[in-house]
Amino acid sequence: MNWRAFGALLARDAHVAKRNAVQLFFQTFLQPLLFVFIFGKVMVRSGYMPAAYKSLLLPGIMAISMVFTGVWAVAMPLIAEFQWTKEIEDRLLAPIEDIWIAVEKVLFGMIQAIVAGLIVLPLGWLLLRPIDIGIHSPVTFSVITILVAAFSACGGLALGCSMNQQHIGLMFSMVLTPMIFFGCTYYPWSALNAFPVLQKIVLINPLVYASEGLRASLVQGFPHLSTIAVIAALIFFDILLLAVGLRQFDKKAVS
Amino acid sequence: MAIGVRTKDLRKIYNSAPPFAAGGVGIPRAGARDGKRGKAPKAQVVALDGVSLEVEPGEIFGLLGPNGAGKSTTVGVLTTRVRPTSGEAWVGGHEVWKDQAIVKRLIGVVPQRPNLDFSLTAAEILIFHGAYFGLGTKERNERAATLLEKFKLTDRANQMVRGFSGGMMQRLSIARAMMHDPQVLFLDEPSAGLDPQTRILLWEIIREYNQAGKTILLTTHYMEEADALCNRLAIVDHGKVIALGTPASLKASIPGGYLLRLRFGKQPAELMTGLQSLAGVREVRPQDTTGADVYADRGGSLIPEVAALATSTGAELLDVHISEPSLENLFLHHTGRSLRD
Numbered sequence: 001m002n003w004r005a006f007g008a009l010l011a012r013d014a015h016v017a018k019r020n021a022v023q024l025f026f027q028t029f030l031q032p033l034l035f036v037f038i039f040g041k042v043m044v045r046s047g048y049m050p051a052a053y054k055s056l057l058l059p060g061i062m063a064i065s066m067v068f069t070g071v072w073a074v075a076m077p078l079i080a081e082f083q084w085t086k087e088i089e090d091r092l093l094a095p096i097e098d099i100w101i102a103v104e105k106v107l108f109g110m111i112q113a114i115v116a117g118l119i120v121l122p123l124g125w126l127l128l129r130p131i132d133i134g135i136h137s138p139v140t141f142s143v144i145t146i147l148v149a150a151f152s153a154c155g156g157l158a159l160g161c162s163m164n165q166q167h168i169g170l171m172f173s174m175v176l177t178p179m180i181f182f183g184c185t186y187y188p189w190s191a192l193n194a195f196p197v198l199q200k201i202v203l204i205n206p207l208v209y210a211s212e213g214l215r216a217s218l219v220q221g222f223p224h225l226s227t228i229a230v231i232a233a234l235i236f237f238d239i240l241l242l243a244v245g246l247r248q249f250d251k252k253a254v255s
Numbered sequence: 256m257a258i259g260v261r262t263k264d265l266r267k268i269y270n271s272a273p274p275f276a277a278g279g280v281g282i283p284r285a286g287a288r289d290g291k292r293g294k295a296p297k298a299q300v301v302a303l304d305g306v307s308l309e310v311e312p313g314e315i316f317g318l319l320g321p322n323g324a325g326k327s328t329t330v331g332v333l334t335t336r337v338r339p340t341s342g343e344a345w346v347g348g349h350e351v352w353k354d355q356a357i358v359k360r361l362i363g364v365v366p367q368r369p370n371l372d373f374s375l376t377a378a379e380i381l382i383f384h385g386a387y388f389g390l391g392t393k394e395r396n397e398r399a400a401t402l403l404e405k406f407k408l409t410d411r412a413n414q415m416v417r418g419f420s421g422g423m424m425q426r427l428s429i430a431r432a433m434m435h436d437p438q439v440l441f442l443d444e445p446s447a448g449l450d451p452q453t454r455i456l457l458w459e460i461i462r463e464y465n466q467a468g469k470t471i472l473l474t475t476h477y478m479e480e481a482d483a484l485c486n487r488l489a490i491v492d493h494g495k496v497i498a499l500g501t502p503a504s505l506k507a508s509i510p511g512g513y514l515l516r517l518r519f520g521k522q523p524a525e526l527m528t529g530l531q532s533l534a535g536v537r538e539v540r541p542q543d544t545t546g547a548d549v550y551a552d553r554g555g556s557l558i559p560e561v562a563a564l565a566t567s568t569g570a571e572l573l574d575v576h577i578s579e580p581s582l583e584n585l586f587l588h589h590t591g592r593s594l595r596d
Contacts, residue, residue, distance in 0.1 A: 077374075089370040093364055254335075
């Protein structure tokens with residue numbers, strides 16, 4: 001393991017992200033904040049939604065922002081760089097085993113996802129104040145945030161190394177959109193009590209654990225999946241997606 | 256100290272069409288493997304069929320062959336990008352597949368198609384490349400500036416490379432490969448698509464780098480390039496080395512050296528025997544029904560005799576092409592095909 005090369009790879013990604021910072025900012029935050037504004041502010045103040053919905057919504061929005069950012073940050077560059085020009089090859093020829101290039105992408109995606117999550121939270125809070133939300137257990141919150149970031153970045157690796165450029169649209173409409181809507185992001189899992197079959201099916205969606213876990217650590221008083229189950233499920237999905245992602249990466253990197 | 260490169264019985268079979276960069280197609284295999292149920296059977300393609308090479312430390316070694324001969328796949332294996340089906344590949348004392356990270360440090364690679372990092376400027380590409388290889392900030396900035404100057408890219412240093420012309424990208428690719436001062440430089444078709452002026456600049460740079468004690472392995476399908484640059488050459492076709500030696504010794508191995516490609520209106524049998532008996536003719540190979548490739552140790556002076564022979568046998572001489580001793584002729588002699596076919 002060559003730490004200097006690994007550090008230089010991270011520095012390269014940070015440099016590129018810095019160059020695209022403004023674009024990245026709007027891409028990451030515009031949609032979630034609009035959502036927060038309409039559902040948390042407009043609908044609540046006009047009386048269509050109860051005020052308590054605000055604190056229920058924000059953790060879900062944080063989960064969406066993190067997952068979207070992590071997937072995007074890892075998958076999109078990989079899809080482009082493994083395409084026709086194979087521009088990732090200059091990094092594959094860096095003096096480090098191929099697998100670490102994938103790991104670096106995951107780590108950088110995680111950092112971006114965590115930053116996105118930690119920015120959307122205060123921004124949402126500003127928009128929705130007064131809102132009953134707080135980090136009640138910093139340790140649980142940190143663990144869940146890191147696991148959610150890892151799940152999004154590993155998912156990005158798996159998707160980015162399995163998809164072609166022409167399937168990007170499909171990736172969003174067929175994978176990410178259903179994941180978000182069935183991910184307990186805009187409602188708690190317990191709201192699905194009225195739909196017992198659906199309630200079981202959505203458990204294959206890792207975003208459910210992300211939303212429920214963040215909700216559990218940020219908001220008190222709502223029924224949620226047990227924190228242990230959430231952490232176990234997130235670890236399971238992290239490992240699964242990382243394994244699939246690394247395998248796909250190796251297939252793409254070496255012919 | 257310079258280090259060498261060698262391969263032993265290298266075989267590579269692709270289970271689907273090889274990636275573009277690995278040089279198109281080799282020999283399609285007759286027995287296509289049946290895929291899993293419901294899937295179309297995958298065709299196996301043999302890209303390398305037992306390539307054994309030994310590149311001496313400090314030499315410029317060329318792989319010459321047509322597209323799809325296996326040149327890029329050989330380079331791919333030696334540069335850790337292609338996993339061989341069987342056989343061994345060594346850079347210096349390191350087996351490529353086992354000591355990937357060490358081998359990557361020893362080699363510099365100029366790919367067939369520029370694969371520059373489109374998210375960076377020209378200078379950043381070199382500087383980050385230096386960083387991957389552990390160069391300090393000062394050193395990598397200085398080296399980047401020197402190389403940009405050398406490759407006449409200084410005025411473009413701070414531009415994104417997306418808008419660069421093909422020639423500029425190629426020059427930057429070479430500069431990048433030299434950035435960490437590798438012991439072995441691989442250049443895959445380095446002068447494809449370059450204008451003649453840049454090609455000469457490139458040749459100078461390659462020679463200069465070699466004089467600094469570095470080993471160079473290049474692939475080309477330009478005979479002139481192989482001839483002008485290489486100390487030794489391997490001629491490859493269909494994933495096999497079909498001839499190996501210095502350009503001079505290879506050319507000397509062609510019977511006679513000169514090649515006369517002749518076309519006739521018709522081709523009576525006595526014409527062929529007549530050609531064979533002309534002074535200086537070493538070998539006559541009939542082509543189709545109206546032509547012949549004649550290998551001889553003289554060129555133009557043979558034409559009047561050929562013309563007289565054609566007249567006397569009633570076969571009209573339609574076309575004559577004389578090639579001087581060249582690697583192109585050598586390739587044709589060994590494979591029956593032109594390099595550019």
